[in-house]
Amino acid sequence: MPRNIVLLQCVTSNPLHVPSPFSDAKPGQTCKDALDKIRFKSIADKSALEGEPNMEVRISFDRESRTVTIADTGVGMTKVELIENLGTVAKSGTTNFMEQLGGEGNEDLSMIGQFGVGFYSIYLVSDRVTVASKSNDDENQHVWTSMADGSFAVGKDPRGNTLGRGTEITMYLKDDASEFLDDYKLESMVKKYSEFITFPIYLRKTVAETVLAEDEEEYEDGNEDEDDLEDLDDEGEEDDEDESQVSADKIKVGGVEVPLGEGGYDPDEDSVHDPSIKKEVFKFEWVRANDSVAIWAREKDEVSDDEYKEFYNNLSKDGTTSENWIHFKAEGEVEFKGIMYIPDEAPHDMWDRYYDKEAKIRLYVRKVLISDEFDDLVPQYLNFIRGVIDSDDLPLNVNRESLQQSKILKVMGKKIVRKALEMLRKMATTDAEFEADKDEKGDVKKAPYIRFWEQFGKSMKLGVIEDSSNRSKLIKLLRYKTSKTGEDDWRSLEDYVGDMKEWQQHIYYIAGADIDTVSKSAFCEKLHKKGLEILYLVDPIDEYAMQQITEFDGKRLMSVTKEGLKFGDEDEDLVAGREKAYNKKFQPLTRFLKQTYDKNVAKVVVSQRVEDSPVVIVTGQWGNSANMERIMRAQAFSDSNKNSYLNAQKTMEINPRHPLITKLLDMVLEDDRSQGAKDAAMMLYDTASLISGFQIEEIEDYNKRMLRVLKDNMGVESFDLEEEIEPEEDEEDLEDENEEDDGDAFDIDDLEGVGAEL
Structure with a gap:
């Protein structure tokens, strides 16, 4: 062999860590190419199929000899072609065939492949390989043999012309490749990588069959093919007839003939344990392994809804269903066809397997699976x-790593994402025309996109965070609960903007743990009074996604829990005048509160946002909100020191019209050093923290303040503890003790008797 062949055989026969060749699409594609060639030739020359009219692939294995055989009835190879194609790396029989066709002006057959590199991958599991091939251009059938030792032999097949036409590859497996000596394993590989090949692929499988015990001898070897079992010679038929006549009078039980009828052995026809009635034997038969149809290659109008649903079931194999799909053909720099489905329900382990390499979209080249582990074909x-x-348009012979860097694959990925988002957009559009109806259980059926959103809405939010190129499209697909939605209703940002008041300039939102909490928040009081709609962000990922949305349709998004809140209907002169007056009136209180709270707050101001609550704590525009701090604290590997610069810069806003605030102002004016004023101020801060969603940091001081307040309200003079109480003895216990004392008494006469004896 050439030096490069020897090196390649050494690498493939002694790999450090490489996948099995059966996980490569090459074997299936090689057979398909060979069959495509003979089919193309038969169009011009009908005699091309005379040697073997069927165009198919057959796979079998033999446990005793440890071989796996793949045979096709394709174009086959001559002796010269065996040497050229199997003895030179990157020498492609398909490429040569295309060059010949191209020279004849035929360019409508798309076959791309390299025989050499793909063929030598079988040495990953094989010690020796033999290739028998018969071509119409050669009257003899030849065999190529190599043991991956740098040499090969080619000669006339001593078995004669057993193939008729085509190629048969026999692999003698290594000791660690026994897993492929199993029909289930081979069938699963065929279904995964060659399920949609046009030509039939038959697998020789072991099947169990129940027969009469007298017929067991026909199956005792267990190696008869289906055709052999059907073709019995005349002599055998006569023997069967004689045997059937004998069996009418006698039957074998445990190897001994026993007469039937009176006094003899009379079998029970209903007994499954009667050995004379039934016997399970094993035989071989050819079963088609690729019965699925590649419906994506057909026109959309030619495929029914039932066919689309059946194809999804074959694709998913998990019992889920799908009512939404898109069948498309992409053209331009790269052309491809495809079908994409959206499951009706999200898998239960969807987020546990979020970063798995296995993709749900499979990539095929001419109906042969290349891989289902492309990370970059579609975003996570x-x-x-x-x-x-x-x-x-994709090369079949390149490895997965090279293909992932392919420019063609990146272009395909962009088009696939656009098609997926187009499908979602159409679903969302149809919701406007959806008329609510009841399902089989009597429940109100939800609109298609709402059903999708409740299952996969989190994925769309992740898309807003991760996919900047498609962010504008994804934002339109977002749905929210708002202050104007019912229990089962959702609103889009387009819906929100469409219902905004004429003077409204911002889209308002609030983030929190749940809808009940945020809807009753003190931050929403004035907005509720003005009739302004508020988006409720109650999913932990909502606020992360909102950080990527600065505005929508010219309207800026604004958090109601951060400083700088404006409504748009204010009389600026009136607001400025009131603000000046309030600041002057409450300056002693704001100064006192800032000194009391020290570093806990950045400043204390008079509020324009609260309506009924006495006080709230707001955060700066660029810091973390109270909800974000709560989420970050809950993370297992959070580092409070690392993210301290993002901690909220708190601003306390007091309600100048609330009686507690005006009373506290009077207390400060009367004596700003009193403990009562300080305790009231700190309790106000604790209350504001809880109202605003923050945690109380100094629990010890909080407990002491609460106890002092209880002490004053209840009139307790001191926290000194009373003496321990002395337990009282029960009257029954005293009586029992007296009875015990009575039992121990003795008579004086007893003493006298004792003295007399002495």
Whole structure:
């Protein structure tokens, strides 16, 4: 062999860590190419199929000899072609065939492949390989043999012309490749990588069959093919007839003939344990392993809804269903066809497997699976979409790592994302025309996109965070609960903007733990009074996504829990005048509160946002909100010191019209050093923290303040503890003690008797 062949065989026969060749699409594609060639030739020359009219692939294995055989009835190879194609790396029989066709002006057959490199991958599991091939251009069938030792032999097949036409590859497996000596394993590999090949692939499987005990001898070897079992010679038929006549009078039980009828052995026809009635034997038969149809290659109008649903079931194999799909053909720099589905329900382990490499969209090249582990074909946030993509523009022979860096693959990925978002946009559009109806259980059926959102809404929010190029499209797909929605209703940002008041300039939102909490928040009091709609962000990921949305349709998004809140309907002169007056009146109180709170707050100001509550704590525009601090604290590996610069810069806003605030102002004016004023101020701060969603930091001081307040309100003079109480003895216990004392008494006469004896 050439030196490069020897080196390649050494690498493939002694790999450090490489996948099995059966996980490569090459074997299936090689057979398909060979069959495509003979089919193309038969169009011009009908005699091309005379040697073997069927165009198919057959796979079998033999446990005793440890071999796996793959045979096709394709174009086959001559002796010269065996040497050239199997003895030179990157020498492609398909490429040569295309060059010949191209020279004849035929350019409509798309076959791209390299035989050499792909073929030698079988040495990953094989010690020795033999290739028998018969071509119409050669009257003899030849065999190529190599043991990966740098040499090969080619000669006339001593078995004669057993193939008729085609190629048969026999692999003698290594000791660590026994897993492939199993029909289930081979069938699963065929279904995964070659399920949609046009030509039938048959697998020789072991099947169990129940027969009469007298017929067991026909199956005792267990190696008869289906055709052999059907073709019995005349002599055998006569023997069967004689045997059937004998069996009418006698039957074998444990190897001994026993007469039937009276006094003899009379079997029970209903007994499953009667050995004379039934016997389980094993035989071989050819079963088609690729019965699925590549419906993506057909026109959309030619595929029914039932076919789309059946194809999804074959694709998913998890019992889920899908009512939404898109069948498309992409053209331009790269052309491909595909079908993508959105499952009706999210998998239960969807987020546990978010970063798994296995993609739900499979990449095919001419109906042969290349891989389902492309990380970059679709972004992670679309990992719930399932489907197939089939392209003729991708090279089949390159490895997965090279293909991931391919410019073609990146272009395909962008088009796939656009098609997926287009499908979602159409779903969202149809919701406007959806008429609510009841399902089989009597429940009100939800609109298609709302059903999707409740299952996969978190994925769309992740898309807003991760996919900047498609962010504007994804933002339109977001849905929120708001102050104007019911229990089962959702609103888009377009819906919000469409219902805004004429003077409204911002889109308002509030983030919190749940809808009940945020809807009753003190921050929303004035907005409720003005009739302004508020977005409720109650998913932990909502606020992360909102940080990527600065505005929508010219309207800036504004958090109601941060400083700088404006409504748009204010009389600026009136607001400025009141602010000046309030600041002057409450200056002693704001100064006192700032001194009392020290570093806990950055400043204390008079509020324009609160309506009924006495006080709230707001945060700066660029710091973390109270909800974000809560989320970050809950993270297992959070580092409070590392993110301290993002901690909220708190501003306390007091309600100048609330009686507690005016009373506290009077207390400060009367004596700003009194403990009562300080305790009231700190209790106000604690209350504001809880109202605003913050945690109380200094629990010890908080407990002491609460106890002092209780002490004053209840009139307790001191916290000194009373003496321990002395337990009282029970009257029954005293009586029992007296009875015991009575039992121990003795008579004086007893003493006298004792003395007399002495």
